[in-house]
Amino acid sequence: MYFSVSVNVMKKVLIFFLIISATSCEYFNAKKITSEEIYNEEVKTFNWNSVDTYPTFSSCDTFDAKAEKKTCFENTLSEHITSSLQNETIMVSQDIDDTVILEFQISETGEITIKHIALKESTETEIPNLKHWIASSLNTLPKVFPAIKRNQPVKTEFKLPIIITVN
Numbered sequence: 001m002y003f004s005v006s007v008n009v010m011k012k013v014l015i016f017f018l019i020i021s022a023t024s025c026e027y028f029n030a031k032k033i034t035s036e037e038i039y040n041e042e043v044k045t046f047n048w049n050s051v052d053t054y055p056t057f058s059s060c061d062t063f064d065a066k067a068e069k070k071t072c073f074e075n076t077l078s079e080h081i082t083s084s085l086q087n088e089t090i091m092v093s094q095d096i097d098d099t100v101i102l103e104f105q106i107s108e109t110g111e112i113t114i115k116h117i118a119l120k121e122s123t124e125t126e127i128p129n130l131k132h133w134i135a136s137s138l139n140t141l142p143k144v145f146p147a148i149k150r151n152q153p154v155k156t157e158f159k160l161p162i163i164i165t166v167n
Helices: 002-023 035-045 066-086 121-126 130-139
Strands: 096-106 112-118 147-149 152-154 156-166
Touching: 066 130, 066 156, 096 121, 096 130, 112 130, 121 130
Parallel strands: none
Antiparallel strands: 096 112, 096 156, 147 152
């Protein structure tokens, strides 16, 4: 009797393992994913509005934090433009107090291109060469290192306010 129970148990265990092995083959099949599917998934999770490292000047290399480097870049650019404008002789018939918005792009190679300079009509009338002076000041900037996204240089766009006060 002991032998027959053990054979019955063995038969049941064997049947159980056969069923498991027949249905478990699906778990070992590798699902093939095309490169297009991988690309589409990556694009969905990609943040197009941020960079890993902002554009910078060599003078900003001492900073480690992303925000500090961005601030250094903006301050260096602002100071350079302000310094260039202060070297110009500006004569006006009325006081000027305006915030000029400089919209520019930095290419993957670090080249700056002005997209638009927004200023009041009265400022443009009083200082007709202002846009030219701002553009000229960008030509004398130190080397700009482009923004980095995933270890690749990328194109970025900025808006920089420039306060113009002439008495």
